[in-house]
Amino acid sequence: MAQKIRVGMVGITPNRGFSSIAHMPALLALPDFEVVAVCTTRQASAEVAARHYGATHAFADPVKLAQHPDVDMVTVCVSVPGHLDPVMAAINAGKHVYSEWPLGRTTAEAMRMRDAAVAKGVRHAVGLQGRVSPSICYARDLIAEGHIGQPLSATLFVNAGNWGATIDRAYQTSFANGANLMTITGGHNLDALCFMLGEFRELGAFAVSQRDTIPLEGTGEPVPKDVPDQLVVGGILGSGAVVSVQVRGGMTRGHEFLCEIHGSEGDLVLEATERASTQRQELKVMGARGKGVPLAEMTVPEKYRWVPAGVPKGSPYNVAQLYARFAACIRSGAPMVPSFDDAIVRHRMLDMIVAASKTGQKQIGGV
Secondary structure (H helix, E strand, C coil): CCCEEEEEEEECCCEEHHHHHHHHHHHCCCEEEEEEEECCHHHHHHHHHHHHHHHEEEECCHHHHHHHHCCCCEECCCCHHHCCCHHHHHHHHCCEECCCCCCCCCHHHHHHHHHHHHHHHHEEEEECCHCCCHHHHHHHHHHCCCCCCCCEEEEEEECCCCCCCEEECHHHHHHHHHCCCHHHHHHHHHHHHHHHHHCCCEEEEEEEECEEEHHHHHCCCCEECCCCEEEEEEEEECCCCCCEEEEEECCCCCCEEEEEEEEECCEHHHHECCCCCCHHHHEEEEEEEECCCCCEEECHHHCCCCCCCCCCCCCHHHHHHHHHHHHHHHCCCCCCCCCCHHHHHHHHHHHHHHHHHHCCEEEEEEC
16 A cells, blocks of 8 residues: 555644544555654643544744644644634645635635645645535536536525524634635535536525524624625526525525426436435435436445445545545646636635625626
8 A cells, every 4th residue: 555644733622622523534544654743732732632533743943843844734724814824834844735615715715826836836735625515526427417408507505504593613603714604604605516416507686684693602692793694596507507506594494405306308406314414414315317206315326435445434434535536636737627727716706705795786797
């Protein structure tokens, strides 16, 4: 077997946060990787994390982690406002880098990271895990192969339990931080939709904030809020298919995720199987062709699973799928998808949504 890719992880605390429930279990289950270094905001907590996960090195400075000769690749799992510095530290040190989504607070910030990575010649990946979901990849190929004929329309409903009556992270209430219902839940789900069907040719949108303040969980303290808690996007894709998307903040009942795709010869439906974010669960795929034929569940072929059978289901699974693809791309030199380039496409689409909502005018895409 080839030498393991040695990972330094920025933002990992035992038993807390997405890095501990998704990234670390994924990396520990994959034979291509070895976590050798961790970084938190304090040296003491970094040492606790290093002992807990068996990492050799502990840092409170992401620059020092990135510069260490034992580190081949850096994973950045901190909140969105903190992505830029550790990502740039990894790039400047010539290390491959995986950043969670959203890549940056703004499109310009994301482009700065992408351009630096290209100039340095390092490989880059972004955590748009829907693109490696077995269910979504299967549906994408079915559409491309003409299983439903010409795609005519698609409807997507998705819940965002956060951004409702309370919020658990105060930084997500400020639009300037780039981490909100539109960018996170909206970004992930719109990316999955566009990955299956193609990019918007034109769109209109309503990004609506129905609350000016929101109580912080645990304390009840009201926090000022200028981010959307409801998102509606409608438009036409490059293929001509008509699309309607709604992201519902605060809703914890009804369909967690439902995507219905109608074609000239048949239909596909993707449904949630649990109450979790789209990219953190196994979606059920159903299809039917021909008049009067009811929908039936379609088994996702094993060729869409690239990780060992022992990789935990749920939050770690699609993250592991993404890491497995990244390892293959690092070793082979093949293009990585999803990369920082894909992140910029999505950031630009979000800019179109903001402009459409603010101006009330249809926005024209680059398709």
